[in-house]
Amino acid sequence: MADDIRSHKGPRHVAIIMDGNGRWATQRGRPRLFGHHAGARRVREIVEACPDYGVEYLTIFAFSTENWKRTQVEVAGLMSLFRRYITKEARALRDENVQVRFIGDRVRLDAKLVSLMDELELMTAHCTGINLTIALNYGGRDEVARATKRLAQDVADGRLNPRDVNEETLPKYLDTCVLPDPDLVIRTSGEARISNFLLWQSAYSEYEFVDTLWPDFTAGEFGRLMLSYGARDRRFGAVKA
Structure with missing residues (x-):
């Protein structure tokens, strides 16, 4: 079965907006942070499922630039969760060959x-398996603004000729410069919006908006989306003759 799955032409790069943790917890009469902890545990299952479907790159939206607007209690709890997650999972991720x-x-x-983030990147830099990218204090507009500043500085310093700037130039300055663009973007929880996630990179991505809240999003459901992706006709603006 695994060989049949791998032979299916699925997405190389999948990006996920992991939405619904708070609602999942509220439905169970628990605080929102309970849902965030459950969502963090779900990440491991999806990472482990990626190789079975030929997914080489997985990018997950963990905390947006807009999430600072949440209550201080929730933000502080999320930051503590990120520190605990990195500390707990670092060795396992390395041992499972996850970069x-x-x-x-x-x-x-x-x-x-930040120190823990740096250490985890360094610890897994040699890994050659799945590439896991975690978007933390990330916003698409913020990313483009920061990239544009770096590009403008290179122009001002004479390292870049303005006449040479085109649509292939800016991606070299983005946070994702070493990643391919996502083939498929998934958002859980029933919301149908992209929430400032990978704005430049997802220009031609396929989208799946599913009702499942993130803590309930299983490897089985992930697999069904990978298989259905193979049936899509991606033309990138062109028309087949």
Whole structure:
């Protein structure tokens, strides 16, 4: 069965907006952070499922630039969860040959968390299996703004000729410069919006909006989406003759 799955032409890069943790917890009469902890545990299952479907890159939206607007209690709890997750999962991710990288603006994050992020990236830099990218304090518009500043600085310093700037130039300055664009973007919880996630990179991505809340999103449901992706006709603006 595994060989049959791998032979299916699925997406190479999948990005996921992991939505619904808070509602999942509320439905159970528990605080929102209970849902975030359940959602963090779900990540491992999806990472482990990726190789069975030929997925080489998985990018997950963990915390957006807009999430700072949540209550101080929830934000502090999320930051503590991120620190605990990295500390707990670092060795397992390395042993499972998962290369981890983080995207987003690290300036606002606390020094301890940034240090753990740096250590995990360094620890897994040699890994050759699934590429797991975690978007933390990330926003698509913020990413493009930061990239544009770096591009403008290179122009000002004479390292880049303005006449040479085209649509292939900016991606070299994005946080995702070493990643292929996502083939498929999944959003859980029934919401049908992209929430400022990978705005430039997902210009021609396929989308799946599913009703399942993230803590209930199983490897089985992930697999069904991978298989249905293979039936899509991706034309990238062109028309077949």
